[in-house]
Amino acid sequence: MQYNIYLAGVGGQGVVRLSEIIARYAMEKGKRVKFYKEIGLAQRGGPVHCEVRIGDVFGPRIPPLSSNIMVIMELSEVLKALELIKPKGVVILNKKKVYPIDMMAHPERYPKQEEIIKLLNDAKAEIIWIDAEKIALEVGLPIAENNVLLGALSSISSFDKECILNVLRKSIPREIDKNIAAFNKGYEVVNPIR
């Protein structure tokens, strides 16, 4: 058994921290883990993506058509991962759009949402929309977007809630209550599917 999680966004959204919590959770559960992170020049506006592979895994990266679940913090970044989506695999889509420098002056060049959805449907993905920014604002901590998504992911993946909350508590330096609130809101807005 393998459980392959693909996570993507842009620099500053907390993709790496989110992924690391999942990897540490899997360790706590005594599972084998492979945790790949592509950071590159994230500080300078570049994309960030991580892959967390849990269970009977050997290779560092998710093979084609094998991602059980994706967490996409920046909408268009899902386009770079279509090869990996497993048919019926879940894609959690955050509504956030971040324009690169050369698109800032021409936001109309950003890919149309309908086209992205069509491709995801063609790839037989199960889409789950979340407005993590809105939820994070509701709990009063805009940077907790990643923890909203962690909550949603944990719920859908039927993770041991107590265990992952413990890992989360250990990994956040401040505003613990608000971060946990963000997690819980994310946890509640989706239904587990397995």
Added chain:
Amino acid sequence: MKKLLTGNEAVAEGIIESGTEVVCGYPGTPSTEVIQTLLPKAKELGIHIEWSVNEKVASEIATAASWAGKRAIVTMKMSGLNVASDSLCSIIYSGCRGGLVIYVVDDPGVSAGMVEQDSRYYAKLGVAPMLDISSQQESLDFVKLAFEVSEKIKGPVFLRSTASISHVASDVKIGKRVELKREAHFERDISKYTKPKASWCMNQHQDSLTRLNEASKIVDSRVNQVHLEGKYGVIVSGAAWENFQEAVNRYNLKLSWLKIGIVNPLPDEKIKEFLKDIDKLLVLEELEPFIEAEVMRISFLSGKKIDILGKFDGTLSMMGSYSFKEIKKSLEALLKVKLESEQNSEIIKRAEELEVKRPTSFCIGCPHRGTYYAINKAIKKLKYKKKDIIVTGDIGCTILGMNKPFETCWTEVAMGASIGLAQGFKWAGIEKPVLATIGDSTFFHAGIPPLINAVYQNVSLTIIILDNGWTAMTGFQENPGTIPLKDTNPMRIDIVEVCKGCGAKDISVIDPYHLKESIDVIAEAIEHPGVSVVVSRRECALQSRRRKVNLPKLKVNPDKCTGCRVCLSSLACPAMIFHPKDKKGLMEITSSCNGCGLCKDVCPEEAIEVIKDAV
């Protein structure tokens, strides 16, 4: 006990567990995190750990520590091994006393720029054993093994990894630390430690060759594994191992395999024995056909005809890091089966067309943004066209000056090479001014000899040293020019004084946050005959923000902003957002602003203002 560790972190753990007493290196992706992980623990561990000025110096320090009886390691990226090789080739002849390990990480697939160099050839060239790491667990285990082997054979051992191991984390079983605390002692033996006589050198060469054989005997059964299951065979080494295992398990493949953990010398006998049972063979190794060529030699000498799939027949590429897909395809070719279908290529093609490319620029508040803006404006001020002025670039953050919107730099070769190249352009007869840009750490690393050369040969060129005080690109390591802080070395070497000492006469210092003055000073320097040096000095914005050195942020006055977007097109600052609003566009500066203030200077409408009282 298990820990979640990247390959580099596992190497750091191995260094601690082995009782290593001296650790040095120079930052370079994908090897940086070894020392990055260890340095904060130096005091607690009671051992010497340093970022050296370059890989050659680091290798010499580690070597002498080993000659004095200590265990020592030096870490670097593949390009660093080129720098260190001059000393290392000689050191290997002399051998060592305490264990001496050279950790080098290659970057197939180029995760961080530079060449796809296959450093395995250095083990052959230098006549030293090389262990090739294929997992995070081996990253730890092989460090310990490398020290053991090095001390048994009394010679340095190469330990090679690649980015897809060094940068990936996994559950790694850790062990206990051995504390050695050996007494330093060195005995004079000039026939071993000097090379003025042919007979001594050749004896040392013979010693190296003998050590190779000894190393092979010690590790053979511990790092080379054989699995026999049928006439189809795979010889696999390095990072390809993990994806190979993934495929074998996923498709329940029945085949024989030999996993090789020592690439110099190769286990000839084991390979010969393995080939006896094989009719068709696939060699899985990233980059050059290093093992494949040797397997062909061994197969030829043993007189057995085997079909060999690999790079020579085009089954696999000599470029890039092998994905699961590539490994799967090569196995399909070996077994003549179809293993699994892939995503519809139409979907992938369409997604690639829509994909948002995210070109990288300088960070918010980066002082280099000001320097490159000023260089371009100075060129314009002197009535030259940008396309006529050669600006050689160098390694590190400063090379981002080649990207939009600046497009200033023309070349990037190696550490310090911008200053050497600039001289060659002048001697070739380029009459217009030639400029070289280089960062502080790069200058210390390899920029000083070419500066001395330029001054001595009296070449007309302008060297712009972008001094942000940190080795920033690799993750903000300290270097000799870093300002003394609580956690850093209290010494500081001033680049201006270094340039003076190298004989440069025309040296000026600018603050790249002050555009007007910077443009004037650079223009003057370009016009100056002979070598002129401009030190553009301002601390890395991310580091100064971490230290809570906050500058007043900026805001756009919506009444004055016409939406012309000159700020965006000339600076490309990621803190800016453009809101198209009806016919009139409006700029916004987000709270991520670091307060460099450049946008205020470039705005033709004076629409950008400093937020007063806000720090």
